[in-house]
Amino acid sequence: MHAMIPERASKLLQEFGIEVDRETLDYEDWWERKGKFISESIDRMGTVQLRMFDRWGNRIDELLYPPEYWDMLFKGYRAGVIARTFEEESLKPFYILGYITSFYDPGVYCPYTVTISTAVPLYKYGSQELKEKYLPPLIARDGEIWQGATWMTEAKGGSDLGNTVETIAEPAGNGLWILNGEKYFASNVGAEVAVVAARIKGEPLGVRSLALFLLPKYRRDGSLNYQVRRIKPKIGTRSVPTGEVELKDAEAYMLGKREWGIYLILESLNISRVANSIGSVALAHRAWVEAYTFARKRFAFGKYIYEQPLLNRQFQDMGREIREAFALAWESVEALNEVYLEKPRYSSRYHTFRLLAHMAKYWTAEISVKAAKWAMEVHGGMGVLEEYPAERLLREAMILPIWEGTAHRQVLDGIEAIVKKDAHIGVFERLRQYDGAEEIRRIGEGIKTMDELEREREADILFESLVKATLKVLRQKYIPVPL
16 A cells, blocks of 8 residues: 555545445446536535515515435435434444545535434434334435434533533423524534424523433424525535524423433444544545646656656645544544444443544544645646645535534643543553554553643643553554555
8 A cells, every 4th residue: 555545535434444325326327427516516605595474465485495405415315324223223324425425515414424323312312202203214225215414512612511501401291392592503404303402491601400312303393493594605615504593482302311411422422433534535645646646647856746856746645644534533433323222321442432523523623624724735826726626625624623522622632531540551452462562551641641721731732642552552453565
């Protein structure tokens, strides 16, 4: 294996020993033949328009995407991006199809991500009645296919949910709850069902008063259960509609035990964080391919620029970083797949997964931005023009460090998992057969013994050292031939 990157997403997966079946290859072929052109058109279209009322004045909140958008979106559902998790009792197909999707459009992977992050907690924690009613269309491949959504963030922020969630939930009897509040960054508005974080009425601020609720699009009487105030004009990921949602006496159903609320919220977010990691590497991979495609035909100073020694070395360096980032992302997939059906109280393996997920989300998002910026520079002036792909890739990449928690959040939560749960020991145990694994334990123990204030002040430096030590070990596990 060398430091160059294959030009198809499936080829990189196969290099890592991941099985890519015929159905997945057909899905990739569709993206190459048709999907990527639809995706480009949707991005050029800008922010999707919202039709709030029909001609007779009824509230409908309809998204005015062209028909080709829905063809593109539902192609993944029909390929089994959600269904195969439940058919095969594994999250791996979701992340494999997610890598293919994100190579072409990470925005499209967001609806799939929030749908799986709705379906899994419903499957684990919903009553039998709720599962019978809402789960089948969420995991369907054909016929009536529903989408999910995860709405946690409000206007005051998304990281400190214990102090910023102001949506109030009040019991209404027979398992029904009434929610009132607003969600400020609500991705995949229009979804048929969402999981929503809300505070129990009368309880004080803090994470212990939060619960997770299943909220359908329509009330029992058929009227809209939530209203979309507006669609956000984002710099990228325009293939997923993100809006502001108003909940006015919205009907909802609590998932799981009342005291488990914050744990269920974080479970949903952690599935999405791993997806963000996979999508970030896929975007970096695409940026590398676009830069390579350009550099092989751009002639300057007597040769194609790809052949110039400095740029050629940079291609190899970036290829190496992308492979390492994928190794970390896939290790988090493997760890999650072992524990995603656990319920509180969690095993030590679950906390090991948490640390790997924080490391993967943190590192891969940064690599995505780095690769997209570098690809723009390779293109030179052509890289900043809207009519060519490099410009869009950088816009999309800049969103990935924000989704599902910023770098600061990943660093601090990862440090907490080390200090409170000894999660670094679990990472060490997973990788102890490889050279350098002891360094993971040494760094973790050093973090634990530091003064608390000093530890927080140096958290990003400490966390990055742990990530780099882990990457060095994962290189042996997943990339056995020296690059």
